[in-house]
């Protein structure tokens with residue numbers, strides 16, 4: 681029998697490892713230093729691929745990318761175990777000791793599920809990590825521009841801030857439209873290089889969209905949690921793509937046969953591209969406002985009929 685968890689983990693495990701190594705390598709970078717990460721391969725220049733690099737000093741990379749890796753890794757592990765349990769059916773749900781008592785093999789899938797689920801809550805729940813990552817991405821921009829919109833500041837100060845921000849964005853914004861390559865790709869497998877170039881382009885697209893949202897909402901953008909969540913998920917997936925290509929290239933350079941590496945990395949990147957495209961679409965076409973209004977109605981007890989017979993008190 682094919683063990684389902686082997687198939688599923690083959691898809692996720694190399695990447696989770698790679699994300700951890702990449703983040704660890706970023707941890708060694710000194711503030712202000714511009715480097716290529718050469719932990720176990722090289723190739724990816726983090727300052728090229730991450731969200732609005734011009735605004736973010738290296739110190740910020742460490743915190744943000746560690747958070748990206750935490751969210752991505754724990755959620756991927758959870759999906760992996762969840763699918764694994766589903767494939768195993770009722771036997772997956774059963775505890776290992778119960779299966780042992782019945783004389784069956786005792787894979788602890790049910791325990792893996794409980795253990796894996798808590799990782800999206802402990803050490804920073806996924807929701808809080810998303811808020812943290814969004815805050816980290818927005819903070820440098822808000823520091824530059826928010827003063828201009830703050831009506832409590834004297835007009836002179838607001839104008840000065842607006843002029844400084846205008847000067848900065850006059851250089852920053854056009855750069856997000858330029859077809860600048862990710863750099864550091866010489867010698868990279870052409871299939872992987874195409875995925876990295878796509879990630880770099882979409883990283884700039886993400887920076888532009890974030891900027892447009894800032895212009896639209898101003899400091900209130902911080903309260904647009906669902907919108908920010910989409911941006912964070914796009915950034916996390918771009919980071920995961922970059923890490924995957926980096927890891928795949930490293931394996932190729934170490935002599936692992938192409939057919940054992942490229943189909944996996946290519947499939948992952950293609951799936952990730954589809955997800956990213958969907959999330960970009962979701963920024964413009966969504967039901968966020970309707971969902972918000974509905975949630976307010978539920979909280980105001982306007983839809984109590986819906987809860988009757990379902991939601992009660994657990995004493």
Ligand SMILES: Cc1cc2nc3c(=O)[nH]c(=O)nc-3n(C[C@H](O)[C@H](O)[C@H](O)COP(=O)(O)OP(=O)(O)OC[C@H]3O[C@@H](n4cnc5c(N)ncnc54)[C@H](O)[C@@H]3O)c2cc1C
Nearest residue numbers: 798800801802803804805806807808809810811812905906
């Ligand atoms: C028995 C036990 C052992 C623990 N041991 C450890 C440990 O060893 N190490 C460790 O790090 N922690 C430990 N914790 C704490 C753990 O880190 C917290 O449970 C975790 O940080 C979530 O906080 P909370 O349980 O207070 O949830 P709450 O803060 O009450 O949040 C509940 C839910 O709401 C979401 N939420 C909260 N605020 C927002 C928001 N503004 N926007 C959107 N969603 C939001 C959260 O993500 C979560 O899903 C332990 C907890 C327990 C019960």
